[in-house]
Amino acid sequence: MKVEQIYTGCLAQGTYYIVSNGEAAIIDPLREVNPYLEKLENDNVKLKYIFETHFHADFVSGHIDLKNKTNADIVYGPNANPEFDAIIAKDNQIFEIGNVKIKVLHTPGHTMESTTYLLIDEDGKDHAIFSGDTLFLGDVGRPDLAQKAAELTKEDLAGFLYDSLMTKIMPLADDVIVYPAHGAGSACGKNMMKETVDTLGHQKQINYALNQPNKESFINAVLDGLQEPPAYFGMNVAMNKKGYQSFDVVLKQGLKALTPKEFETVANTIDAIILDTRNANDFSKGFVPQSINIGIDGDFAPWVGSLLVDVQQPILIVCDENREEEVITRLSRVGFDNVLGYLKDGIKAWQEAGFEIDTVNRISANEFSEKVVIAEDKIIDVRKDSEYEAEHVENAYSRPLHKINQWISEVNPIEHFYIHCAGGYRSMIAASILQARGFRNFSEVEGGFNAIKKTEVPKSNFVCQSKTI
Numbered sequence: 001m002k003v004e005q006i007y008t009g010c011l012a013q014g015t016y017y018i019v020s021n022g023e024a025a026i027i028d029p030l031r032e033v034n035p036y037l038e039k040l041e042n043d044n045v046k047l048k049y050i051f052e053t054h055f056h057a058d059f060v061s062g063h064i065d066l067k068n069k070t071n072a073d074i075v076y077g078p079n080a081n082p083e084f085d086a087i088i089a090k091d092n093q094i095f096e097i098g099n100v101k102i103k104v105l106h107t108p109g110h111t112m113e114s115t116t117y118l119l120i121d122e123d124g125k126d127h128a129i130f131s132g133d134t135l136f137l138g139d140v141g142r143p144d145l146a147q148k149a150a151e152l153t154k155e156d157l158a159g160f161l162y163d164s165l166m167t168k169i170m171p172l173a174d175d176v177i178v179y180p181a182h183g184a185g186s187a188c189g190k191n192m193m194k195e196t197v198d199t200l201g202h203q204k205q206i207n208y209a210l211n212q213p214n215k216e217s218f219i220n221a222v223l224d225g226l227q228e229p230p231a232y233f234g235m236n237v238a239m240n241k242k243g244y245q246s247f248d249v250v251l252k253q254g255l256k257a258l259t260p261k262e263f264e265t266v267a268n269t270i271d272a273i274i275l276d277t278r279n280a281n282d283f284s285k286g287f288v289p290q291s292i293n294i295g296i297d298g299d300f301a302p303w304v305g306s307l308l309v310d311v312q313q314p315i316l317i318v319c320d321e322n323r324e325e326e327v328i329t330r331l332s333r334v335g336f337d338n339v340l341g342y343l344k345d346g347i348k349a350w351q352e353a354g355f356e357i358d359t360v361n362r363i364s365a366n367e368f369s370e371k372v373v374i375a376e377d378k379i380i381d382v383r384k385d386s387e388y389e390a391e392h393v394e395n396a397y398s399r400p401l402h403k404i405n406q407w408i409s410e411v412n413p414i415e416h417f418y419i420h421c422a423g424g425y426r427s428m429i430a431a432s433i434l435q436a437r438g439f440r441n442f443s444e445v446e447g448g449f450n451a452i453k454k455t456e457v458p459k460s461n462f463v464c465q466s467k468t469i
Contacts, residue, residue: 001018001019002017003127003128004018007196008333010298010299010300011333012182012185012186013030013058014182014196017036018119020099022045022046023045023046023047023098024043024046026066026072027053027130028130029061029062029063029066030061031059031065031247032062036062048097049075050063050067051075051095051102052075052076052080053114053131053133054113054132054133055111056181057145057229057233057234058186058188058230058233060239060332060335064084065246065247068246073086076089076115078106078113078115079106079108079112080113081113084242084243089115091104091105092105100121100127104117105118105129107134107161107169108161108164109161109162110142110161111157112157114133116130116135117129126176129172129178131169133180134164134169135165135178135203137178137183137192137193137196137197137203137207138192138193138203138207138208139193139208140209141161141189142222143222143223144223144229145237159219161222162212162215163215165210169200170210174201176200178198178200183195187230187233191208227402230302231306232306235311235335236311239311244335247329251332253339254339255342256340259349260343260344264355266341267288267290272313274288274292275294275304275315275316275317276288276318277317277323278293279297280293280295280424283295285359287432288318288343289356289358290358291436292308292432292433293429293431293432295425296319300330301333305334306402307402311336313338314340315331315338315339316341316342318346318347319343324342360444362446364445364446365446365452368418369455371443372418374394377417378418379393380397380420380430381397381398382401382430383398383426384400385398387449391460391461392449392459393420393459393460394457394458401421407469408434408437410469412469413438413439414441418444419443423447423448423450423451426448427444427445430444
C-alpha cells in the first residue's frame with residue numbers, strides 16, 4: 001500500500017493518491033490531471049475510483065477530466081446530486097482498491113454531502129481518514145457555505161457537523177492518521193495549522209473544536225469570527241456539480257500569443273481584464289494601462305477569485321516569459337477559464353512597439369518615514385483585520401484588500417494618501433485596482449509594514465478610528 005499526499009501550496013489543498021496491488025484511487029484531484037496520469041503510468045496501476053469528499057467551493061476539481069481519461073468511477077457520499085454519472089455511496093459502504101478498503105463515513109456539516117473516507121489497510125486495521133473539509137488540523141470546516149442550497153441556517157449545519165465529528169470521527173483510534181483537504185491559508189476554515197498531516201489522537205488533544213463541552217458551545221465557537229466567504233465560491237461549487245469544459249481546451253485557448261497590436265485590439269473591443277502576474281516591483285515600473293497586478297508568486301488563485309469574482313470574465317494575460325501555461329493552469333483551478341491569450345514577449349514587446357505604459361508611485365519605507373505626518377496624512381492598511389489589530393502604523397485606517405470594492409468609494413481622489421500591506425504583494429494589487437479606477441494621488445510603500453517596523457514611524461495596537469477614510 002502506498003499513500004501519497006500531493007499538496008498544492010497556493011491553494012493550501014491536499015490531493016491523495018492511494019495504490020494497492022495494481023489498483024489506485026485519487027481523492028479530491030486538482031483541475032489539471034496529467035500529473036496523476038503520469039503517476040499511474042509510472043506505477044503501472046489502473047485508476048479504479050475518484051473519491052470526492054464534497055462539492056468544493058474554493059477550487060474546481062479534476063474529477064470529470066480524470067474520469068474521461070481513465071474510465072474510473074467518480075464517488076460521492078450520500079446527498080450528493082451531481083449532473084453527471086457518479087456513484088452516490090451509502091453511509092458505511094466499502095470500496096476495495098487492491099488489498100485495501102475505503103469505508104464511507106457520511107459526515108454532513110460543512111455541506112450536507114460532505115464525506116470522510118476511512119482507509120483500512122491490508123490487515124484490516126483503520127489506517128487513515130481523508131477528512132475533506134469536515135476535520136482540519138486545528139480546526140473544522142466552516143458551516144456557512146451550503147446554507148442556501150440546503151435551506152438550513154449556519155447554526156443548523158454547525159450542529160450537523162458536531163454530530164458528525166462526535167459520532168463518526170471521535171470514536172476512531174488515536175493512531176489513525178488525519179489527511180485533511182486544506183491547511184493554513186485556505187478560506188475554508190479560520191484556524192488551520194501549517195502542518196498537513198497529523199494523528200487523530202493529537203487532534204483530539206489540541207483542536208479547539210473537538211474540545212467543546214457540548215453542541216451549543218461547539219456551534220458558538222465554530223461560527224465565532226468567521227469572515228465572509230469569497231464571492232467566487234458559489235461559482236466553483238456550480239462547476240464541480242454541473243461539469244465544466246475540459247482543461248485541455250481551456251489551456252489551448254489561453255495559450256494564444258498576441259502581438260502588442262493584437263493585444264491592444266482585443267483589449268479595446270472586448271471588456272476583458274488585463275491581468276499582470278509579474279512581481280510587484282517589476283509591475284510598478286511599467287505596465288499596460290488599466291492592468292490589475294496579482295503576482296503569480298503569491299496567493300495568486302485565491303486573490304483572483306476574491307477580486308475578479310466572475311469566473312466568466314474574459315482575461316488577457318501579461319506575465320514573465322515562459323510562465324503562460326502556469327498562469328492559465330492556476331486560473332483554471334479556481335474556474336477562470338475564459339483566457340483570451342497573452343502578450344507575446346511581455347511588457348518589453350509592448351514598450352518596444354511604442355505603446356503607452358503606466359507606473360505606480362512606489363516609495364521605500366524610509367521615504368515613507370521621512371515624508372509622513374502622523375495624524376495629518378491618510379494611511380490605508382490593506383492587511384487583514386487581525387494583522388492590523390496586532391500592530392499598525394499609528395492613525396492608519398484598516399481597509400482589508402478583500403473588501404476593496406466596498407471601501408474604494410470612501411477614498412478622496414484629490415487628497416494624497418499612503419497605502420501598504422505586510423510586504424508589498426497585497427498593496428500593489430490594491431494600487432493597481434485604484435489606478436485602473438482613476439485614483440492616482442497616492443504612494444504605495446515597498447516592503448509594507450515589515451519594512452515600516454524597522455523605521456521610527458509610530459506604531460500602535462490601539463484600534464479606534466472613524467468609519468470613513
